Amino acid sequence: MTDTQWETYEVFHQTKKGDAHIHVGSVHAPDPQMALQLARDQFARRLKCTSLWVVPSRSVTITDYQDENFFAQTTDKSYRDPKTFGAPDKLDPHAD
């Protein structure tokens, strides 16, 4: 069966300049420029937005859900977890 839909683009949304772009969904579009416009209509109308990225979905390389070993922790590596000290939410760049 032929897919008559346009290809999909993954949409990344930024709320404030300097913040990370967060994946919010995807749109069908014939090309990147239209994808940006359609993403604007769908994801930036109500949410505050300072920047949008669109990426062709086919450009995203993904892991395979079947390959559970990819993420497996088979031996005890708890010594790597930062459990004994707290990390501040924000780092002070001027601290020594």
Added chain:
Amino acid sequence: MPIDFPSHLPRAAIEKLLLAMADDELILGHRDSEWTGHAPILEEDIAFSNIAQDEIGHSLVWFTLLQELTGQTPDEMGFERDWSNFTCCRFVAYPRGDFAYSVVRQFLFDEAEKVRLEALRHCPYAPMKEAAGKILREEAYHVMHCRGLIERLGKGTPESHERMHTAIDTAFPQALGMFEVLEEEEKLVEAGIFSGHTMLQAEWLKAIHPILTDATLSLPIERTDSRITVRCVPDAGGRRHSHTEHLKHLVDDLQQVYRSIPNTNW
């Protein structure tokens, strides 16, 4: 709320211009909203619904300015007025047709709106000038969206090209009705409100012709270096209350809920 109106400006003529613009936006906004849930692509469904809301928002801007002059509220104008008193052009009231027709209509309308708003940005009536600037900011994205679709569908598949071609043949004479000269328009030109609809039409043709040509779509016009001559009869009359029955059905639909319970606080 009545305001201090500058006495040197032609008040009645300004009211007619405001009403024509408000009616065009309201009626086209309603037609665009008919695509909600029916557009061929989900994303375009949302985009068209978005445009519909924008156009109705623009009509509210113009109706609000009109209210300052006449005292009639936007609700009265939109929901209580008889369809025969609307002054929209016939173009905006035609049924939505296929998606190609709606895209072409939106393109021709937005390009005309852009030309008119740019003219009004220099208008001596301050509230109109400010409103034009505000609406233009939003309109820029309608124009971008429509130009994108015109190019892609014009040069897309043989079917999309054919449908766009048919849509333009139907829509172009209707679109010329947007530039029907208003009653007392000469007073607006004299007062420097804008240069008049004949001039706007010429600017509009200059803007749309290269875009359509680039999209391999043609218009029934002849172009020389200095001027463009239209080779078809404009479908005008709306500004003088000569409407098609399509407007009646649309206004019935638009006012049905409001009229079902008169004097309710919505």
